[in-house]
Each structure stands twice: as structure tokens, then as C-alpha cells.
Amino acid sequence: MSAKQVIKITVNGRAFERLVEVRMTLADFIRQELDLTGTHLGCEHGVCGACTILVNGEAVRSCLMLAVQAGGARLETVEGLANGNELHPLQRAFNDHHALQCGFCTPGFLMTAVAVLKENPAPTREQAREAISGNICRCTGYQPIIDAVVQAALELRGSQREPSK
Amino acid sequence: MKPAAFEYFAPATVDEALALLHEHGDEAKILAGGQSLMPLMNLRLARPKVIVDINRISGLDGIAASADGGLAIGALARQRAVEKSVLARERHPLLVAAMPLIGHFQIRNRGTIGGSIVHADPAAELPALSLLLDGEFLLARKDGARIIAAADFFLGYLTTAIEPGELLTEIRLPKWRAGTAWGIDEIARRKGDFALVGVAVRAELNGGGILEDVAIVMFGVGGKPQRIESAEAVLKGRPIEPAVLRVLSQAIADELEPDSDIHASSAYRKEVGGVLARRVLESALARPARTPR
16 A cells, blocks of 8 residues: 655646655656556666656656656646647658657657757757667667658757747 | 555655654665666565655755865766766766766656666766766765765675665765876667676876876676776886787786676676777877866
């Protein structure tokens, strides 16, 4: 029997308050308590990256955090990328470049890419390759993922040059 | 693949943490970055009854200049913070250059300097670096504190001299001598995997190109990081020539007695270790030494 604690957390801009078992991982919390099943469990010991989300803007392996550790934090998951029906440029690029097949690893790659492009908006192919190396994909062979990240980076940079209203 | 139940505490101060550790003794495990402990708990290879989560303690994550010209790093400093620290790069270029070898950036966002050191995985970079850099560790306990040299801290596989009730709070690295050559590299099947064998070196040449001082530490080659004094003796006072470096590779291969495991055989680690040491030393000496005074 594991003790429970109340946590307050913001996910994709929405505030939540929940009572959780202290031993529940953040990944399980997001999936089970918040019904945000876009974050996937591939290995549950920190090697595959399928569970990658942003915590306070940083990419982390949510299977290696406890939910109670994220109290007061600002989380971003894959569900928060699209703007209604409008896909995020990374999602569009993944689609365009066939950077997913079964899609199991994809949320982790997307969130990793979001973090990478925030820090390095103009990665070379080599930098993109290195940046995604903490995420495992069994389907695509990685090249289309790198293509997609580089493409999305271009597009995100381009849209930043748009004059603001 | 879920952790077994545990009691959870998230103290707000070091004193509270120490009181908890004192109370719970060897039933308590510190949770810092979680990048080593959580996998073990999720796989139920570790089932601590009590978790003391130190992430809420402020003031444990500093990266500060110390008076002797070295660095004082809080145990909770994230590996990624050290990687990006201008001060750390100025004062200990080897430490910062080694950070990208640790796993992947997502791991380094949470993983801490102190956590890696106390966890003491024999394939880890930070224990080996702390040994090479003559680091010291500040261990706090309820009734006091002690300082222990890295050379005395690592005892064996996942085993250190830390006692129940103690908390590593600070890692102190003495002043790095300007002009010292440095290098680190590791062999892993994929970049970011645990090292099969790794080498870190520092070396000082005199004006005539003779090696005056050299330290070679290897990791992944036994239960703990290993300083290869016999190899250092081969090099000291000699010019760096191919013949000398060949002797070095052989001396290292002869000295190492690594275990065989599912990742690599003992023979592999011996041979690769010798070659890697030579390459790391060569690249160290080829790199222009740009450390500031």
C-alpha cells in the first residue's frame, strides 16, 4: 500500500490537481490519471526515449520521474503540439518525410525535437542526428526522422521571420 | 516494471534530509536525478523502503569558483548545467568536454554530478574524472561532516565509502594547472551507451617535449575507476614518440584485469583499452592547451 500525495501540475497549459500514489511514475500519471496516452512506455528504464516530455521546458524521460516530483511543474506533451486541427511544423514534417511507421516512438521523437530546436534552431544534419540519438526507432532507420527535423527547423525559422501583426 | 512501494519524503533542507537519513539508516535511498536509481527501481533490482528526494533542497546545485582557483560543485548540479557552464569550462575544460559522453542530453537534464559519483557505476565518466582531477567530496551527516578524497571513495562495483546517514553535498576540484593537456574518450557500441572501456588523461610536458607529469584513469575496466600507475611510469620523463606509445599500450593491456561480461570480453577490454589510451594521449598532446591562468 503506497501513500498518496496531492500534486498540482500544469500540462499543455491546463492546470490539474490530483491525488497520486507516491510510487506512480510521471509517465503513468500522464497516461492513466490525465488520459493523455500520447506519451508512450517503451522500456520504463530510461533507454528508449518513447516517454520523452518537456518538464519546465526541458526534455526528460518521464518514466524516470515520479509524479510527485512534478508538483508545481509545467509539462508539455505531444498532445499539446497541434493547434486544434493545425499540425505543428514538426508533425507536418514527420508526415511529409515518412518519419514514422508504427508511430510508437514518435511522440518521444517529437518532444525531443521540440527541445532540440528551441536550443539550436538551425541544426546541421550531424547535430540533428546527435540530438535524436537518445530516442530509439525500430521502423524507420532514422534517416527520414533526421530529414523531418531539419525540414521543420527550416520552416520554424522561416515563420519567425514573418512580420508580426 | 513498476517500482515496489516505498515511503517518500521530499525534505526542503539539508538538515531535514540528514535527519531522515539518520532515522532510516540503510533502508533509505537518496533520489536525486533518478537516472540511475529509477531504472533500478522500475526493474525492481532496487527496492528501497524509504526514498529521500533531495530535489526540493535549494542551494545544493551551485557551480562556484573556489578560492584556490578550482571549482566547488553542488551535488545536485545537473550534468547539463555543468556542460553549459562557462565558469566550469574555464576552470576545468576536461570536465566540461567529458559531459557529452554521459548518456544523452535528456539524461543530463536530470542527472546530477553527485548522483553519478555516489552511484559509482564502473563504466561512468564522472567517478573516473573525479579521480583524475584529484577531487574531494564533502559528506554531510546529522552530527557533522567529513571530506574524503576521490582516491579513497570508490571501493568497487556500485560501492563507495559513503556510510548510511551521509549525504554527498559538494564536489571540490582543485585548481587545474594552466597548460595541462587533457583528453577523454570511450568505446561504446552506440554513442551514449555505457562505456565498454574509457580513458581520461592529463599530461604536462616541459619545454623540451618531455612528459613531466601524467595521470591516466580508465573506466569500465573493473569494479571502479582505475589509475594506471605502471603506464604512467612508462611515460614519465620520456619524449612522446611512437615507440614509447607502443610500450604504453602494451603496459596498459598487461596491467588491466577487466571482467568479461555480456558486453565485452576481458581480452577485448584489455586490447581496446591499450589502444584507446594511446589515442587519447596522442589527441591530448595534439590539442592546443588554451586553459587560462
